[in-house]
Amino acid sequence: MRKRHGRRCANRDRHTTQTTSQATTAPAPADGDAILIETRVRDVKHHKTDVVDFVVGEARRCPAGTGTGGSDGPTITSTFHCRGGTLTVRYAPTQYSLVQGAPWEIVSGTGSFKTLRGGGSMVAEFHDRDHGREVFTGTVNK
Numbered sequence: 001m002r003k004r005h006g007r008r009c010a011n012r013d014r015h016t017t018q019t020t021s022q023a024t025t026a027p028a029p030a031d032g033d034a035i036l037i038e039t040r041v042r043d044v045k046h047h048k049t050d051v052v053d054f055v056v057g058e059a060r061r062c063p064a065g066t067g068t069g070g071s072d073g074p075t076i077t078s079t080f081h082c083r084g085g086t087l088t089v090r091y092a093p094t095q096y097s098l099v100q101g102a103p104w105e106i107v108s109g110t111g112s113f114k115t116l117r118g119g120g121s122m123v124a125e126f127h128d129r130d131h132g133r134e135v136f137t138g139t140v141n142k
Helices: none
Strands: 004-010 015-021 033-043 048-056 066-072 075-082 085-091 099-109 117-126 132-141
Touching: 033 117, 048 075, 048 132, 099 132
Parallel strands: none
Antiparallel strands: 004 015, 033 048, 033 132, 048 066, 066 075, 075 085, 085 099, 099 117, 117 132
């Protein structure tokens, strides 16, 4: 389990999260399928995203998907809404900048994502205070 302490920081140019990590999450499974999720962040404050790409193994899994989410302190929970179900992930960026990264893990899924378990690394890049992109990569087991 990850323990984090942090605070939300904002200035005229950006909203960022500053955190410190006291523990690490379990690594992604080494023997599963590769996963890639790329989103376009269209509303940072309400964490609304559009899924640009979502691939598990060699299969595209979420055409025209969207994402929603929120934060509890420094920890962010995002749910990707796809035709075949939903996938919810959790992460807590540690950088105080417009480019942030963190380990991520799957916390739940529905439909065709119900049995997925795993995680990996994510990076977010914000172009301004309201828009950006996120890329999640890792390994999942079914």
